Amino acid sequence: MGRAPCCEKSGLKKGPWTPEEDDKLVAYIKKHGQGNWRTLPKNAGLARCGKSCRLRWTNYLRPDIKRGRFSFEEEETIIQLHSILGNKWSAIAARLPGRTDNEIKNYWNTHIRKRLLRMGIDPVTHAPRLDLLDLSALLKPAAYYPTQADLDTLRAFEPLANYPDLLRLAASTLLSGSAAIGDQQQLLPWLLQAQMAQAAAMVAQPPQQAEHNQFMQQQQQAAGAACQMPDLVHASPTTVAQQLAAAAQQQQHQPQDMSAACHSMQPPTGYVDSQLDVPALMQMVQQPDASNLQQWSSTVTSSNNNVGSGVSTPSSSPIAGLNHSTSTAATTYGGASASSSDAAALFNMQLSDLLDVSDYM
DNA sequence: AAACTTCTCAACCGCTTGCAT
DNA sequence: TATGCAAGCGGTTGAGAAGTT
Numbered sequence: 001m002g003r004a005p006c007c008e009k010s011g012l013k014k015g016p017w018t019p020e021e022d023d024k025l026v027a028y029i030k031k032h033g034q035g036n037w038r039t040l041p042k043n044a045g046l047a048r049c050g051k052s053c054r055l056r057w058t059n060y061l062r063p064d065i066k067r068g069r070f071s072f073e074e075e076e077t078i079i080q081l082h083s084i085l086g087n088k089w090s091a092i093a094a095r096l097p098g099r100t101d102n103e104i105k106n107y108w109n110t111h112i113r114k115r116l117l118r119m120g121i122d123p124v125t126h127a128p129r130l131d132l133l134d135l136s137a138l139l140k141p142a143a144y145y146p147t148q149a150d151l152d153t154l155r156a157f158e159p160l161a162n163y164p165d166l167l168r169l170a171a172s173t174l175l176s177g178s179a180a181i182g183d184q185q186q187l188l189p190w191l192l193q194a195q196m197a198q199a200a201a202m203v204a205q206p207p208q209q210a211e212h213n214q215f216m217q218q219q220q221q222a223a224g225a226a227c228q229m230p231d232l233v234h235a236s237p238t239t240v241a242q243q244l245a246a247a248a249q250q251q252q253h254q255p256q257d258m259s260a261a262c263h264s265m266q267p268p269t270g271y272v273d274s275q276l277d278v279p280a281l282m283q284m285v286q287q288p289d290a291s292n293l294q295q296w297s298s299t300v301t302s303s304n305n306n307v308g309s310g311v312s313t314p315s316s317s318p319i320a321g322l323n324h325s326t327s328t329a330a331t332t333y334g335g336a337s338a339s340s341s342d343a344a345a346l347f348n349m350q351l352s353d354l355l356d357v358s359d360y361m
Numbered sequence: 362a363a364a365c366t367t368c369t370c371a372a373c374c375g376c377t378t379g380c381a382t
Numbered sequence: 383t384a385t386g387c388a389a390g391c392g393g394t395t396g397a398g399a400a401g402t403t
Contacts (some may be wrong), residue, residue, distance in 0.1 A: 015373090015395085016372075037389070051374095051388095053391090055372065055373080056369090056371090058390095059372085087392065101390095103370085105392075106371085109369095111369095296403065
């Protein structure tokens with residue numbers, strides 16, 4: 001493998017492209033196709049190196065490039081893919097029709113990365129930043145050598161995978177920092193496992209999808225086959241942050257004034273942002289009978305009016321693959337049980353927190 | 362209004378990969 | 383197998399825009 005020759009030659013122009021240069025490049029490629037990039041500039045009458053022409057075409061002039069703001073689904077997809085692929089921008093771009101790797105990379109560095117940091121999420125590991133939690137507690141020996149009790153706790157959360165809305169709330173609760181430290185410790189490992197299962201399902205997709213809709217459909221099918229895991233772990237806090245920021249702008253607030261924006265928003269399209277009572281949830285999932293969870297989730301699902309894509313109904317999506325490492329072991333749920341009437345108390349519905357995602361579509 | 366700071370993103374740089382010889 | 387070249391990739395830069403003081 002030899003070193004690529006430097007394409008810089010005297011007389012070759014660098015820097016921003018002029019409209020005239022763009023026209024020449026587009027006209028030539030429309031007529032002759034892309035062909036050999038090294039010879040293209042000369043044939044097209046451009047004083048540019050082939051590399052510069054290729055970059056200009058692939059990142060800017062290509063007719064199938066989608067320009068403008070990234071949609072909520074696109075942003076969500078980027079975050080999820082980045083959590084498993086890392087900075088493989090071209091691989092991520094292959095799953096986002098119309099978007100270039102350069103554009104995704106820029107968007108990540110200028111928007112998503114900063115937002116994740118503000119939300120307390122490490123943009124590299126996609127895990128909640130440990131420096132924001134109680135390190136001494138998280139790093140206890142049991143975190144490395146889990147006891148049987150720890151494993152039982154994790155297994156107790158498996159039923160949650162059937163209930164996307166509960167998962168969303170759990171993630172939101174954890175990442176917003178509203179949960180107590182003890183609750184965070186219990187939610188964190190389960191959410192990370194859920195994230196890994198979902199990301200694995202996405203990576204299993206064929207990298208070349210002609211149609212975005214087809215990709216999204218297959219993504220949902222694969223995710224369903226794995227564990228019916230929704231797009232929640234990252235989506236929820238990000239979405240909430242976006243919505244609050246937009247609402248803040250609409251209300252002429254400073255963007256940082258999130259709480260004020262939140263409470264001043266008008267109820268729009270039926271999205272119910274709920275608060276999760278983690279201890280009560282812990283108690284609930286320890287029941288052998290998941291009927292209370294179903295009742296819960298159906299309540300939230302119907303109220304949420306199908307926010308976001310890929311949220312499936314619990315009854316049609318039995319858990320299949322979450323926690324493969326533990327699913328073969330006999331799962332026992334012990335401990336206290338809660339009556340169905342407790343379910344209503346688990347959510348503190350706040351109509352003032354109603355959010356509209358249409359701004360991001 | 363001006364000066365300064367921060368943000369955005371197109372474009373570049375240099376390295377890696379894949380293929381032909 | 384070694385070499386040369388083209389293309390692709392990810393990190394970085396810097397000019398202009400936007401925001402702040």
